Amino acid sequence: MSTATPCAAPDSEGFFGPYGGRFVPEELQPRLEEVSRAFDEAMKDPSFLKELDYLLAHFAGRPTPVFHCANLSKRLGGAQIWLKREDLNHLGAHKVNNTLGQCLLAKRMGKTRVIAETGAGQHGVGTAAAAALLGLECTICMGEVDIRRQHLNVTRMEMLGATVRAATSGQRTLKEAVDEALEEWIRDPDMFYVLGSAVGPHPYPYMVRQFQSVIGREARAQMLENTGRLPDACLACVGGGSNAVGIFSGFVADSSVRLIGVEPGGIGNGYGENAASLCQGEPGVLHGFRSYMLKDADGNAGAVYSISAGLDYPSVGPELAMWKDSGRASFVSINDEEALQAFFDLSRHEGILPALESAHAVAYAIKMAPQMPADNILLVNLSGRGDKDVQQVEELVKTGRFTPRNN
Numbered sequence: 001m002s003t004a005t006p007c008a009a010p011d012s013e014g015f016f017g018p019y020g021g022r023f024v025p026e027e028l029q030p031r032l033e034e035v036s037r038a039f040d041e042a043m044k045d046p047s048f049l050k051e052l053d054y055l056l057a058h059f060a061g062r063p064t065p066v067f068h069c070a071n072l073s074k075r076l077g078g079a080q081i082w083l084k085r086e087d088l089n090h091l092g093a094h095k096v097n098n099t100l101g102q103c104l105l106a107k108r109m110g111k112t113r114v115i116a117e118t119g120a121g122q123h124g125v126g127t128a129a130a131a132a133l134l135g136l137e138c139t140i141c142m143g144e145v146d147i148r149r150q151h152l153n154v155t156r157m158e159m160l161g162a163t164v165r166a167a168t169s170g171q172r173t174l175k176e177a178v179d180e181a182l183e184e185w186i187r188d189p190d191m192f193y194v195l196g197s198a199v200g201p202h203p204y205p206y207m208v209r210q211f212q213s214v215i216g217r218e219a220r221a222q223m224l225e226n227t228g229r230l231p232d233a234c235l236a237c238v239g240g241g242s243n244a245v246g247i248f249s250g251f252v253a254d255s256s257v258r259l260i261g262v263e264p265g266g267i268g269n270g271y272g273e274n275a276a277s278l279c280q281g282e283p284g285v286l287h288g289f290r291s292y293m294l295k296d297a298d299g300n301a302g303a304v305y306s307i308s309a310g311l312d313y314p315s316v317g318p319e320l321a322m323w324k325d326s327g328r329a330s331f332v333s334i335n336d337e338e339a340l341q342a343f344f345d346l347s348r349h350e351g352i353l354p355a356l357e358s359a360h361a362v363a364y365a366i367k368m369a370p371q372m373p374a375d376n377i378l379l380v381n382l383s384g385r386g387d388k389d390v391q392q393v394e395e396l397v398k399t400g401r402f403t404p405r406n407n
Contacts, residue, residue, distance in 0.1 A: 014202020120310030121153025123196030197240025201288030216250020241317030
């Protein structure tokens with residue numbers, strides 16, 4: 001077992017191996033350089049780090065605990081399933097770790113307005129709350145489809161003082177929300193873009209990973225304290241990848257810990273039926289960075305689908321792509337039905353309603369556990385709670401489109 005060390009930074013051009021970088025219009029380069037310089041300076045400033053730590057503890061409610069799913073593990077037989085309870089953060093997801101960091105950075109830079117994209121709404125809620133706390137004007141771009149299926153989070157954002165703007169082009173989901181947020185940021189040099197996942201042009205993938213690495217640092221120490229050893233595998237759902245890089249960063253230097261990213265398998269392996277970029281995609285450039293992506297016949301970003309609004313993005317963070325190629329992490333997919341069943345399994349046996357995004361990772365742990373010895377440990381990053389998904393799941397059950405099994 002190796003001693004944990006911090007994840008490596010990208011190179012000077014923002015690349016993690018062949019992935020990442022900064023593929024943006026010339027006029028955007030100075031803006032990104034400004035953010036990069038400010039971030040580097042802030043992370044070396046003890047006063048910034050002290051304020052961020054204070055907000056993570058007293059606003060977000062960190063540290064979040066780890067929890068042994070004793071009931072579920074016993075029913076399954078085999079490995080013991082543990083959860084890193086990011087759902088217990090203020091606002092119900094891991095997103096607040098990053099929004100506090102970026103909004104604090106925006107304020108440090110003298111910005112008064114922020115803009116963000118959101119899919120499932122958790123990043124939007126986190127940005128709206130951090131902006132309200134720090135006195136920043138806030139605009140959230142959200143796909144029109146996602147506004148309908150995540151209405152509760154739209155209401156929360158508006159109650160927190162944010163303006164929610166519908167993205168009505170293309171598939172009207174997360175990619176289009178990112179498109180519109182980037183376009184407005186380009187037009188307004190006085191605005192700060194709070195990017196929610198470990199994607200986009202440098203320095204965003206690195207910055208988001210650093211702000212989310214608190215998950216991995218806590219989880220590693222907590223597993224040693226609670227079990228006396230590290231887990232055999234660490235699992236996280238993967239859309240863009242912020243929760244995955246966050247928890248994986250705590251274990252990436254430990255060769256004994258398998259890192260497993262779980263992508264949305266949707267309803268099939270055909271075009272537009274899933275959003276499994278690492279499992280089914282190929283390298284390409286989207287939103288200013290190079291990584292694996294799902295493409296259409298012309299090589300552009302392809303149509304994607306997931307039951308989880310937070311996972312239907314056609315690309316993925318460049319650091320995860322590098323870990324895939326190196327073999328440090330492996331990536332699998334879970335379909336809609338499996339994720340929904342895991343939602344009910346965790347709810348009924350542990351009293352925890354997981355976000356549909358997180359339920360993908362839970363579902364794969366449920367598949368793995370029976371095939372492993374009883375003294376093995378699977379640690380799942382429960383990245384968010386399922387309150388936002390209750391209405392969507394209820395409709396699926398009531399209309400007969402999904403019937404949970406009594407496992």
